[in-house]
Amino acid sequence: MSTRSGNARWRLRTVAVSAIVALVAVMAGTTASASNSQSKADQTSPGVTSTSILIGSHQPLTGIAAAGYDEIAPAENAFYQYINSKGGVNGRKITFKYLDDAYNPAQTTTVVRQLVLQDNVFGIVSGLGTPTHEAVVPYLNANKVPDLFVASGCDCWNNPKKAPYTFGYQTDYTIEAKILGKYVTGHFGGQKVGVIYQNDDVGQGALKGIPQEVPKSAIVAKQPYSINDLTSASGLANQVSAMKSAGAQVVIVFAVNFGAALILKEAAQIGYKPQFVMANIGADPPTIDGLLGTGNTALQNGVITDGYLPSENDLSNPWVALFKKIHDQYDASEPFDGNAIYGMSAGYLFTQAVKGAGKNLTRQSVINALNSKGASYKGPGLVPLAFSSGNHGGYTGAQIATVNNSVLTASGPVFVTNDTGPITAYTGGQPAPPASLTG
Amino acid sequence: MSSDRVHETPSEVSSSPNGGRDVAGPGATQAALGRASAAATPPTSRGPGSRHWLPTQPLVRHLLIALGGLAVIYAITSAASSFQNFEIAEVGAYVVAIAGLTLLTGLNGQISLGHGALMAIGGYAAALIGLHSSLPLVPVLILATVAAALAGAFIGLGAARLRGPYLAGATLALAVGLPAVAYRWPGELGGGTGLTLVQPTPPSFLGSSFDPQEWLAWISAICAVITLVVLANLIRSRYGRSFRAVRDDEIAASLAGIHVARTQILAFIVSSACAGLGGALFALSMGFVNPGSFPLSLSIALLAGMVIGGLGSLTGAIWGGILIVFLPQWATSFSNHFGLSKAISSNLAFGIYGLALVVAMLVAPGGIQGGVRRLVHGVRALRARSSTPASAGLNS
Numbered sequence: 069m070s071t072r073s074g075n076a077r078w079r080l081r082t083v084a085v086s087a088i089v090a091l092v093a094v095m096a097g098t099t100a101s102a103s104n105s106q107s108k109a110d111q112t113s114p115g116v117t118s119t120s121i122l123i124g125s126h127q128p129l130t131g132i133a134a135a136g137y138d139e140i141a142p143a144e145n146a147f148y149q150y151i152n153s154k155g156g157v158n159g160r161k162i163t164f165k166y167l168d169d170a171y172n173p174a175q176t177t178t179v180v181r182q183l184v185l186q187d188n189v190f191g192i193v194s195g196l197g198t199p200t201h202e203a204v205v206p207y208l209n210a211n212k213v214p215d216l217f218v219a220s221g222c223d224c225w226n227n228p229k230k231a232p233y234t235f236g237y238q239t240d241y242t243i244e245a246k247i248l249g250k251y252v253t254g255h256f257g258g259q260k261v262g263v264i265y266q267n268d269d270v271g272q273g274a275l276k277g278i279p280q281e282v283p284k285s286a287i288v289a290k291q292p293y294s295i296n297d298l299t300s301a302s303g304l305a306n307q308v309s310a311m312k313s314a315g316a317q318v319v320i321v322f323a324v325n326f327g328a329a330l331i332l333k334e335a336a337q338i339g340y341k342p343q344f345v346m347a348n349i350g351a352d353p354p355t356i357d358g359l360l361g362t363g364n365t366a367l368q369n370g371v372i373t374d375g376y377l378p379s380e381n382d383l384s385n386p387w388v389a390l391f392k393k394i395h396d397q398y399d400a401s402e403p404f405d406g407n408a409i410y411g412m413s414a415g416y417l418f419t420q421a422v423k424g425a426g427k428n429l430t431r432q433s434v435i436n437a438l439n440s441k442g443a444s445y446k447g448p449g450l451v452p453l454a455f456s457s458g459n460h461g462g463y464t465g466a467q468i469a470t471v472n473n474s475v476l477t478a479s480g481p482v483f484v485t486n487d488t489g490p491i492t493a494y495t496g497g498q499p500a501p502p503a504s505l506t507g
Numbered sequence: 508m509s510s511d512r513v514h515e516t517p518s519e520v521s522s523s524p525n526g527g528r529d530v531a532g533p534g535a536t537q538a539a540l541g542r543a544s545a546a547a548t549p550p551t552s553r554g555p556g557s558r559h560w561l562p563t564q565p566l567v568r569h570l571l572i573a574l575g576g577l578a579v580i581y582a583i584t585s586a587a588s589s590f591q592n593f594e595i596a597e598v599g600a601y602v603v604a605i606a607g608l609t610l611l612t613g614l615n616g617q618i619s620l621g622h623g624a625l626m627a628i629g630g631y632a633a634a635l636i637g638l639h640s641s642l643p644l645v646p647v648l649i650l651a652t653v654a655a656a657l658a659g660a661f662i663g664l665g666a667a668r669l670r671g672p673y674l675a676g677a678t679l680a681l682a683v684g685l686p687a688v689a690y691r692w693p694g695e696l697g698g699g700t701g702l703t704l705v706q707p708t709p710p711s712f713l714g715s716s717f718d719p720q721e722w723l724a725w726i727s728a729i730c731a732v733i734t735l736v737v738l739a740n741l742i743r744s745r746y747g748r749s750f751r752a753v754r755d756d757e758i759a760a761s762l763a764g765i766h767v768a769r770t771q772i773l774a775f776i777v778s779s780a781c782a783g784l785g786g787a788l789f790a791l792s793m794g795f796v797n798p799g800s801f802p803l804s805l806s807i808a809l810l811a812g813m814v815i816g817g818l819g820s821l822t823g824a825i826w827g828g829i830l831i832v833f834l835p836q837w838a839t840s841f842s843n844h845f846g847l848s849k850a851i852s853s854n855l856a857f858g859i860y861g862l863a864l865v866v867a868m869l870v871a872p873g874g875i876q877g878g879v880r881r882l883v884h885g886v887r888a889l890r891a892r893s894s895t896p897a898s899a900g901l902n903s
Contacts, residue, residue: 080870084866084869084871085866085870088862088863091859092834092837092859094841095834095838095840098841098843098845129849130850131853170853171799172799173701173800174793174799177793177795178593178597182590185589185590186589186590198700199699199700202701203794267698268700269700294690294699295699296690
């Protein structure tokens with residue numbers, strides 16, 4: 069190595085390699101210090117001490133599903149911080165550790181194992197996503213880890229026999245599809261109906277519900293899409309064109325936010341203006357506006373959707389006012405939209421469950437509380453919860469709402485049903501937030 | 508053997524072995540791969556750098572190293588936490604896949620960006636066999652390996668006609684397209700939801716409180732060791748020599764009587780089998796397969812792990828496997844520690860892969876293993892120099 073270029077090359081190699089090795093060493097070092105600081109203090113149950121509760125979650129903080137959904141966990145966390153400022157639940161402050169899974173089930177599996185095995189969380193709360201959470205339900209139940217209030221409408225969380233530790237939360241897709249289908253038949257009877265759905269259990273739920281309310285003869289097209297399609301060059305153009313060629317005048321959509329926005333854009337591009345009826349996971353106006361881009365927000369006007377929580381625009385609703393106050397104090401960097409309401413409502417439900425489990429908080433006691441008293445936990449929901457030892461489903465209905473000028477306006481009666489029975493109107497209303505919360 | 512000696516001091520060679528004629532063509536790619544591979548692999552001759560304290564007979568040598576490796580693995584898994592054992596199981600799966608890939612790319616000069624898809628085939632095969640039969644673990648792994656090997660034979664037939672960037676492009680299409688096939692048959696292949704696998708439970712003689720994660724780590728590690736022994740023997744055999752001959756100069760190899768296409772297809776089959784086994788182990792450690800578990804970034808990560816670990820080197824495959832599993836975690840905790848934005852934390856690992864790949868290909872073609880070898884050589888040379896001061900002046 070006596071040549072000049074040889075020496076220069078050797079120096080360059082040494083510098084470059086040393087820099088990378090140093091960087092990786094520092095990165096590895098931060099992991100070591102982070103895991104060493106987790107102490108297994110006095111614990112009656114994993115994740116519980118006399119003054120704290122540690123819960124975990126997996127969330128799509130990055131990736132295709134992040135649009136909108138990445139605001140849910142910070143909002144839920146803001147709610148827990150508010151509760152902690154009031155002394156916590158039975159003297160225990162809640163720490164909510166949520167990790168990114170990028171909507172990739174393999175990553176969900178890894179982070180959930182990390183939370184359970186390494187962080188020793190009390191339970192997983194608001195795990196988000198249907199294909200993602202399905203990957204971890206067997207693991208969590210086999211290890212008797214509470215798996216509460218899954219942030220997805222799949223009816224697969226409602227399986228107390230096989231998954232006794234898993235509890236759903238949002239109105240499942242079948243119930244939602246039935247309520248939307250009833251509205252379509254009632255207001256657009258005789259028109260041709262098409263369905264675009266995500267080709268996993270999100271869509272399967274819709275396909276179970278729609279035919280119960282929309283006659284078979286009215287459905288002229290059904291188009292699935294896969295997550296892959298959302299990032300492909302053609303997007304969902306094929307599915308939208310198929311709707312147009314079939315002559316669908318009403319299009320029911322069960323898609324994540326990104327997909328819903330794509331559909332609206334692509335329909336406009338081909339001059340196709342059906343009546344869109346969209347599941348609430350893809351209809352929150354501020355989120356969809358952000359995806360459509362300024363100048364395109366009018367594309368969402370007239371979209372019909374549904375909701376089982378109060379709308380963020382209804383500041384006269386005491387729950388919305390409370391959540392706005394919490395948001396402005398603890399979550400101000402994120403928008404105050406449907407995702408924030410969703411996260412905080414789930415947070416409130418968790419605090420109810422923990423309180424119901426009593427001072428002697430163990431994993432089993434919170435499961436018992438939900439099985440025996442869960443249906444009585446009233447809160448910001450417009451409809452009741454169905455929790456019992458035979459039903460782990462969650463919310464049982466919804467109210468139709470319409471989007472106009474980025475505002476969601478609810479209308480008509482609140483409906484409740486289950487996966488197979490009739491739809492009835494619910495007149496129970498909403499309780500006011502307890503004084504302990506607002507004081 | 509003499510060809511090995513020529514390649515012992517790479518990277519000072521400024522002109523390609525092909526006389527600089529095809530600077531940008533596939534031939535130059537082959538040459539670059541050859542240089543990089545040679546930087547990472549140890550010389551086969553018994554020079555001062557070889558491990559003279561091990562027997563020379565390759566099989567015995569490799570089995571002894573394997574036994575040592577198994578002892579080390581036993582120590583590590585016993586001391587590791589449950590979650591760490593879960594990660595070790597993942598590392599084992601990747602080591603198997605990268606070992607096959609490094610044989611294909613480093614030793615045979617064929618670039619494949621599609622090994623994620625072959626891992627998917629192995630994973631899905633293991634899941635389907637588990638769902639439709641009650642075969643025990645070992646037959647399931649063998650069948651998954653065979654399934655991927657068959658796929659590899661099929662792909663290899665087409666791949667044998669392609670070189671360099673064209674092969675890379677074709678395999679890239681495979682990586683993107685193949686996992687999506689599951690969406691097409693949601694009933695049989697689980698669609699977007701995927702298929703679950705029953706994870707093997709520890710046998711009763713280990714006791715009822717034996718950590719299932721540790722058992723999975725053992726399965727993964729034992730398969731990795733077996734794979735490495737088999738591949739090491741293959742590399743030392745005449746097949747290995749044919750692979751290298753075809754990589755270095757196809758025309759010369761065919762003049763020497765080596766059937767070029769058959770050699771390339773064989774390399775593809777072997778590497779596909781490894782990817783299939785790696786995919787099956789990956790699926791077992793997750794308990795789950797779905798198209799989203801085998802994205803394009805997996806194939807890219809395998810390539811990055813292979814090159815950064817050490818192209819053409821089996822020990823490099825071990826470094827690569829460790830890197831792929833732990834770097835994303837380290838990147839996330841690094842970002843959290845310094846409060847970096849989400850956008851940075853989710854892409855930092857891939858940023859480092861890119862940076863390390865560029866550095867590796869430009870100035871450190873041997874990757875980590877090449878660096879380790881240099882270090883060992885340097886230490887040995889220092890010791891040799893200090894023990895024979897009279898010859899110090901001759902060693903510059």
